[in-house]
Amino acid sequence: MKGLLSLLLVLFIGTIFTRGVDGKAPFTKNLWSLQDKSTAVVTGGTKGIGHAIVTELAKNFGCKVLTCSRNKEELDRCVEEWKEQGLDVRGVVADVATSTGRTVLIEEVKGMINEDDSAEKGLLNILVNNVGTNIRKKTVEYSEDELDFILTTNFKSCYEITKLCHPFMKRQKVEGSNHCDKTSSIVNIGSVAGVTCMKSGTPYAATKAAMNQVTGNWACEWGGDGIRVNCVTPWYINTPLAQQVLKDEAYKRYGVRKFKIISFTSLK
Numbered sequence: 001m002k003g004l005l006s007l008l009l010v011l012f013i014g015t016i017f018t019r020g021v022d023g024k025a026p027f028t029k030n031l032w033s034l035q036d037k038s039t040a041v042v043t044g045g046t047k048g049i050g051h052a053i054v055t056e057l058a059k060n061f062g063c064k065v066l067t068c069s070r071n072k073e074e075l076d077r078c079v080e081e082w083k084e085q086g087l088d089v090r091g092v093v094a095d096v097a098t099s100t101g102r103t104v105l106i107e108e109v110k111g112m113i114n115e116d117d118s119a120e121k122g123l124l125n126i127l128v129n130n131v132g133t134n135i136r137k138k139t140v141e142y143s144e145d146e147l148d149f150i151l152t153t154n155f156k157s158c159y160e161i162t163k164l165c166h167p168f169m170k171r172q173k174v175e176g177s178n179h180c181d182k183t184s185s186i187v188n189i190g191s192v193a194g195v196t197c198m199k200s201g202t203p204y205a206a207t208k209a210a211m212n213q214v215t216g217n218w219a220c221e222w223g224g225d226g227i228r229v230n231c232v233t234p235w236y237i238n239t240p241l242a243q244q245v246l247k248d249e250a251y252k253r254y255g256v257r258k259f260k261i262i263s264f265t266s267l268k
């Protein structure tokens, strides 16, 4: 089972590619499974990649999912749509860039994992740190507030939420041994921008590189707690966030020239 969930989430992205390219049904369903009613938190689930992950976990893997966003109207609409599909998804309005928002989210996490039908009552099985944002400009043009906004939204939120969720994800060691027989999984949504240089804005790139680094450190630190930690680093996927770039034909041409393999993947 080691590494299974991270592979699974990588495969989710693969599934998204497959759907985008030929419209076929996801191939993950018969290959992978999770315990029914496994509990999952996915931050920023009303749009884009987060929305796809929430749907995939709830629909094809029978998870109970909690998500959040800052826009109540949009969140309510998404939760209603998931309910209509018979999926166990709930949402809370929370700005995870703020300490107050993170506290609100964690209270909801406690409520969800302590419900009687949760796969392992009191335990959070999966955390996906998906929230992320960007402002694209030249380094010298960022105001201090803009820099703070990107660092706080992308990196501090991930760090603090993970810290707050750790007690609910940590597992007991098998008696008389130094290992846990089951694992929980944290998946950070990084970016190609965190592993190479691609004119996506230096603060954004720095936060994504930082996510890679904490991912490795947490994996080492928490392996003994039965928590796996992985980072997925997507290339461009056609979401509201990427629209800033995808509508810029000059940038697309630069991408084709520089990276050769450019493709802009649709979520549907």
Ligand SMILES: NC(=O)c1ccc[n+]([C@@H]2O[C@H](COP(=O)([O-])OP(=O)(O)OC[C@H]3O[C@@H](n4cnc5c(N)ncnc54)[C@H](OP(=O)(O)O)[C@@H]3O)[C@@H](O)[C@H]2O)c1
Residues within 6 Å of the ligand: 043, 044, 045, 046, 047, 048, 049, 050, 068, 069, 070, 071, 074, 094, 095, 096, 097, 130, 131, 132, 133, 153, 189, 190, 191, 192, 233, 234, 235, 236, 237, 238, 239, 240, 241, 242
């Ligand atoms: N799309 C790409 O090409 C691409 C490529 C590489 C990596 N990524 C990464 O993938 C992740 C998702 O990107 P995306 O393209 O799906 O973004 P998106 O379309 O902008 O969706 C972001 C989601 O997060 C929510 N959100 C944003 N800030 C929040 C906050 N402070 N508190 C709570 N919720 C918040 C948004 O809802 P509200 O705005 O209503 O709060 C929305 O539901 C990000 O970390 C991004 O860096 C994306």
